[in-house]
Amino acid sequence: MSDDEQTPEPIGWIVTDPDGNVVDSGGVSIAQADGKLAGLIAEAAANEEGEQE
Amino acid sequence: MAGLPNTLISNILNATTPTGTSGAPGSFTAFAGSAMKVRLNSTSSTASANGTQITGTGYTAGGTAVPASSTASSSGSNVTLPATSALSWTNGSGGSWSIQSFDLTDSAAARSWFGDFNGAPISIANGNTFTIAVAGISIGLA
Numbered sequence: 001m002s003d004d005e006q007t008p009e010p011i012g013w014i015v016t017d018p019d020g021n022v023v024d025s026g027g028v029s030i031a032q033a034d035g036k037l038a039g040l041i042a043e044a045a046a047n048e049e050g051e052q053e
Numbered sequence: 054m055a056g057l058p059n060t061l062i063s064n065i066l067n068a069t070t071p072t073g074t075s076g077a078p079g080s081f082t083a084f085a086g087s088a089m090k091v092r093l094n095s096t097s098s099t100a101s102a103n104g105t106q107i108t109g110t111g112y113t114a115g116g117t118a119v120p121a122s123s124t125a126s127s128s129g130s131n132v133t134l135p136a137t138s139a140l141s142w143t144n145g146s147g148g149s150w151s152i153q154s155f156d157l158t159d160s161a162a163a164r165s166w167f168g169d170f171n172g173a174p175i176s177i178a179n180g181n182t183f184t185i186a187v188a189g190i191s192i193g194l195a
Contacts, residue, residue, distance in 0.1 A: 012171050012189035016182045023181065026172030028133075029155065031055045031192045 055168030059100045087160035091140055091185065092116030094154045095174075098167035104154045109146020115162055117142070131193035141184040142177075150177040155190065166192050 012028035057065075066072075067079035092115065094104025106114060121137035134157070144150050152175045157166040168190070177183045 010188070011186050013175065013186060014184050015175065015177055016184065017178075018180050023178075024175065026170065026175065028188065029055075029168055029171045029190050030131075031155075031157070031166040031168035031190065033056050033194045 055166075056100060057166060058098075058164045060163075061165055062100070084159035084163055084165065085161040088118040089165070090116035090118050090158050090160065090162075091135070091190070092156040092158055093142065093150075093152050093183075094156065095151050096153055097169055098154045098156050098164075103156050103164065104167070107150050107152060109144070109148070109150070111143045111145040112150075116156070116158060118160070126193075129193075129195055131191045133188035133191045135185060135187060135189070137187065139184050139186050139189070141182050143182040144177045144179050147179055149179060150183070151175070152177060152183060155185075157190075157192070 009027040011025055013026050014022050015024040017023050064082050068081035069078060071077065072079035092103070093107050093112065095107050096104040098104040106112075106116075108114070117140055119135045119140070121135070123132050123134045123136045126132050152170060153173045154167060154169045156164050158164050175183065
């Protein structure tokens with residue numbers, strides 16, 4: 001593989017017509033605790049590290 | 054926007070902090086024991102509410118059950134779904150579907166996770182089929 005080649009993004013979803021032709025597609029959809037809970041977990045981890053020092 | 058509904062955030066926090074009797078961990082409210090479902094919405098879900106569910110022939114209100122068990126998380130890895138086989142819906146509503154987000158729920162409609170589809174909104178013309186590929190949804194905490 002050359003440096004210019006990139007690994008294609010995994011397919012997460014497709015839309016097909018009645019003949020089975022792909023008319024649209026998209027990558028993997030992600031649900032992640034990137035808000036309140038992630039912040040709380042990071043804070044708890046930081047506190048734990050502080051206590052160990 | 055993606056993540057956890059407020060109900061599950063509180064459920065996790067209460068079960069992992071001394072909110073129970075005499076400072077014991079609080080109890081975790083378990084989800085229903087049957088196969089979980091993927092629900093499709095025309096609007097984004099939020100931490101406080103589901104999105105607006107799509108309607109019409111080809112879609113059953115409440116969503117579709119996943120076909121198999123996902124590989125369990127280990128060392129903090131994400132969990133992906135659906136496992137083994139894809140989930141598909143063929144639009145027979147007579148109009149277009151516009152799909153924005155999904156909710157993962159238990160069999161009794163209690164929400165666990167939600168998120169917008171990559172590339173949303175996705176337009177599904179009447180007669181066309183929307184398919185979530187195997188591992189097309191990835192769920193993680195970090």
